[in-house]
Amino acid sequence: MIRKLACIGLLAAALPLLTVAANDKDVLDFTADELRRIMQHGPWPQSWSRDPSNRVSGKREAIDFGEHLFFENRLSGKGTLSCGSCHVPERDWSDGLQRGEGMQTVDRNTPNLVNVRYHRWYGWDGAADSLWSQSIRPSLNEKELASTPQNVAAIVRKDPELSCHYTRTYGKPPTEVKDDEALLVDVGKALAAFQETIVAARTAFDEFRDALERGDRSAAARYSMPAQRGLRIFIGKGNCVSCHNGPRFTNGEFHATGVSFFASKNRVDPGRHEGIRELKASRFNLLGPYNDDPTRATAVGTQHVELVQRNFGEFKVPSLRNAALTGPYMHNGQIGTLREVVRYYSELNVDRLHADGEQLLKPLKLSAQETDDLIVFVESLTDFRTNWKRSTGGEPSCR
Numbered sequence: 001m002i003r004k005l006a007c008i009g010l011l012a013a014a015l016p017l018l019t020v021a022a023n024d025k026d027v028l029d030f031t032a033d034e035l036r037r038i039m040q041h042g043p044w045p046q047s048w049s050r051d052p053s054n055r056v057s058g059k060r061e062a063i064d065f066g067e068h069l070f071f072e073n074r075l076s077g078k079g080t081l082s083c084g085s086c087h088v089p090e091r092d093w094s095d096g097l098q099r100g101e102g103m104q105t106v107d108r109n110t111p112n113l114v115n116v117r118y119h120r121w122y123g124w125d126g127a128a129d130s131l132w133s134q135s136i137r138p139s140l141n142e143k144e145l146a147s148t149p150q151n152v153a154a155i156v157r158k159d160p161e162l163s164c165h166y167t168r169t170y171g172k173p174p175t176e177v178k179d180d181e182a183l184l185v186d187v188g189k190a191l192a193a194f195q196e197t198i199v200a201a202r203t204a205f206d207e208f209r210d211a212l213e214r215g216d217r218s219a220a221a222r223y224s225m226p227a228q229r230g231l232r233i234f235i236g237k238g239n240c241v242s243c244h245n246g247p248r249f250t251n252g253e254f255h256a257t258g259v260s261f262f263a264s265k266n267r268v269d270p271g272r273h274e275g276i277r278e279l280k281a282s283r284f285n286l287l288g289p290y291n292d293d294p295t296r297a298t299a300v301g302t303q304h305v306e307l308v309q310r311n312f313g314e315f316k317v318p319s320l321r322n323a324a325l326t327g328p329y330m331h332n333g334q335i336g337t338l339r340e341v342v343r344y345y346s347e348l349n350v351d352r353l354h355a356d357g358e359q360l361l362k363p364l365k366l367s368a369q370e371t372d373d374l375i376v377f378v379e380s381l382t383d384f385r386t387n388w389k390r391s392t393g394g395e396p397s398c399r
Contacts, residue, residue, distance in 0.1 A: 026220075026221035026225065027217055027220050027221050027228070028225075028228045028229070028232060030212070030232070034232065034235060034236065035212060037235040037241060038209055038212060038231065038235065039209065039212075039213060040241075040245065040246065041205075041209060041245070041246065041247055041249065042206060042209045042210065042213075042247050043206070043209075043210060043213075043247065044200075044202055044203075044206045044247050045199055045200075045202070045247075046118060046247050046248070048117055048118065048196075051117075051130065051131065051132075051192070051196070051298075052292065052293040052295075052297070052298055053130050053132070053286055053291045053292055053293045053298045053299075054130065054131070054132050054189045054192055054193065054292060055189070055292040056169055056170070056189050056190060056193050057189070057192065057193055057196060058193065058196065059169065059193060061165070061168040061169040062169045062189070062190045062193035062194075063193045063194050063196075063197055064165060064168075064194075065162075065165035065166065065168070065169045065190040065193075065194075066190040066191045066192065066193045066194025066195070067194045068161065068162065068165055069083075069162070069187055069190055069191050069194075070082065070083045070084050070087075070191060070194055070195075071083070071084040072155075072162070073085075074155050074159075075139065075145065075147055075151070075152050075155060075187075076103075076139075076145040076146065076147050077103065077145060077146035077147045077148070077151065078103065078146070081102060081103070081144075081145055082145075083135075083138065083145075083191065085102075086100050086101070086102065086110045086144075087110065087112070087113050091112075091325070091326075092112050092114060092322050092325040092326050093112040093113035093114055093198060094110050094111065094112040094113075094325075094326045095110045096327070096328075097109075097110065097328075097333065098328050098332070098333035098334070099332065099333050100144070102138070102141070102143050102144035102145060102146070103142065103143060103144065103145070103146040104142070104143040105143070106141075106143045106144060107263040107264075107269050107332065108124050108269070108331050108332060108333075109124075109328060109329070109330065109331060109332060109333035111123075111124065111318065112322065112325075112326050113195050113198050114198055114199065114200045114319075114321065114322055115198070115199055115200055115248055115319060115321060116131055116195050116196070116198065117131065117195070117196040117197075117198075117199070118248055119131070119252060120252050120301060121252065121253075121254075121275075121301075121316065122134035123137070123275065123316070124271065124275075124315045124316050124331045125254075125270075125271050125272050125274060125275025125278070125315065125316070126254060126272055126275045126276070126279065126316060127274070127275040127276075127278035127279050127282070128279065128282070128284070128285075129279060129285050129286050129299075129301065129302045130192070130284075130285075130286055130291075130298070131192035131195060131196065132185070132188040132189040132191070132192035132284075133188065133282065133284040133285060133286075134192075135187075135188040135189075135191035135192050135195070136184060136185065136187075136188040136284055139152060139184070139187075139188075149180040149181045149183070149184040150180050152180075152183070152184050152187055153174070153177075153180035153183040153184060154180075156174045156183060156187060157174045157175050157183075160399055161397055161398050161399065162174075163175075164397075164398035164399050165190075165398050166186070166190075168398065169186075169190055170186060174186075181283075182290075185284065185290045188284075200321045200322055200383050201383035202383065203321070203380060203381050203382060203383050204222075204223060204224075204227065204380040205223070205227070205231070205377075205380045205381050207219065207222070207223070208220055208222075208223035208227075208228075208380075211223075223380070224376065224380075226372065226373045226376040226377075227373075227376045227377045227379075227380045228377075229370075229373040229377075230373035230374040230375070230376050230377025230378070230380075231377045233366070233370055233373060233374050233377070234374060234377055234378075237364065237366075237370075238345075238364050238366075238374065239360075239362075242360045243255060243317045243360065244317065244319075244320050248319045248321060249319050249320035249321055249381060250317045250318060250319040250320070251317055252316070252317065253316070253317060254271070254272040254275075254311065254314040254315060254316050254317070255314055255315070255317060255360065256310075256313050256314050256315075256353050257315070257330070257353070257361070258348060258349055258350070258352035258353050258361070259315075259330045259331065259332065259334060259335075260332070260334070261312075261313040261315075261331075261332075263332070268313075269313075269331070269332070270312050270313070271311070271312065271313050271314050271315045271331070272311040272312075272314040272315065272316075273307065273309075273311040273312040273313070273314070275311075276305055276306075276307045276311060277307065279302065279305070280302075280305075280307075285299075285302050286298050286299035286302045287299045287302055287303060315330075315331040316331075320378055320381050321381050321382070321383075322381070322382050322383060323338065323378055323381065323382070324338060324378060324379045324381075324382040324384075325382060325384075329341050338375050338378055338379070339371070339375060342364075342366065342371050342374055342375055343371070345361070345363075345364050346363060346364040346365060346366040346371065347363060347365075348361055348362065348363045348364070350362065350363070
């Protein structure tokens with residue numbers, strides 16, 4: 001409460017300066033309500049604490065182990081692919097393809113891994129409720145890495161480097177773990193520890209938002225006028241904040257957008273509907289035996305999520321941070337560019353939406369100028385730099 005009151009105080013203090021700035025061509029005259037909405041999208045980065053369901057979350061040894069595993073081709077069924085084959089660092093941890101290419105072409109676009117440590121549900125359908133569980137899914141999926149617990153366990157036990165990293169991370173050699181599935185889970189948890197470190201850097205929007213909060217008109221004026229106009233559309237006319245809200249620019253939930261959920265001719269992708277079924281049936285969910293949280297407080301969402309018919313064809317709302325780097329877009333990659341995405345929502349066919357979707361989405365009917373401005377704003381949510389460098393390869397071996 002003290003922090004919230006302090007934030008309100010800062011905003012109130014900023015208002016007089018922003019009123020003065022209304023006469024300055026470089027800063028828009030945002031209303032108090034607009035300022036309140038802008039403030040809700042920060043500060044960035046968000047605070048974060050280790051995952052209690054993963055006993056090695058945040059552990060340096062686990063991060064190093066997970067990094068090795070992430071780029072290890074031998075963990076796949078044919079020894080030819082790794083997590084890094086689809087989640088490419090130089091492509092903002094995605095692949096730039098319409099649909100992912102594993103052992104086969106999958107039905108969905110490859111989501112990036114930036115900021116995954118903040119997620120509640122994982123995957124386009126939310127079939128995983130933890131990052132470590134999600135890290136296991138591709139290994140066993142026949143279209144992705146097509147591996148088995150036996151294959152993964154055998155490689156970790158036999159390879160001196162991986163065995164050494166496992167021992168450093170878990171305090172015992174993998175040869176002492178006789179259960180292949182349990183060792184696979186340990187691999188997933190190390191992979192999660194590594195992915196937790198992939199966080200977007202601050203952006204032009206973050207500098208602007210914080211300048212508004214402290215009433216710094218000069219700093220705020222560095223943010224381009226098109227981006228400011230696009231921001232006003234984003235929080236106002238476009239109502240984009242109904243789904244893309246908060247510091248991560250996503251509510252982390254699932255909605256119908258009218259995009260076709262046919263994966264191919266005569267075959268549909270049920271989206272969240274099937275995701276909930278998979279989640280409830282999974283041995284790796286937070287209600288299962290591998291949750292390291294003794295209180296099981298982390299499993300509340302999984303326990304109470306309910307399968308309803310409207311979930312059919314719903315997909316997870318992606319974050320807009322670094323969205324300019326991660327096209328093509330939508331769950332199936334069917335929209336190629338940001339401009340095409342904005343045009344899609346501007347000309348939205350509401351007849352293709354679920355009843356609940358119609359309450360949120362309406363055709364935006366944007367002008368050409370408004371379209372340009374909204375695109376500039378979304379681009380301003382991009383850090384445009386890689387804040388990660390692979391540490392493996394040139395270092396002394398674990399042994």
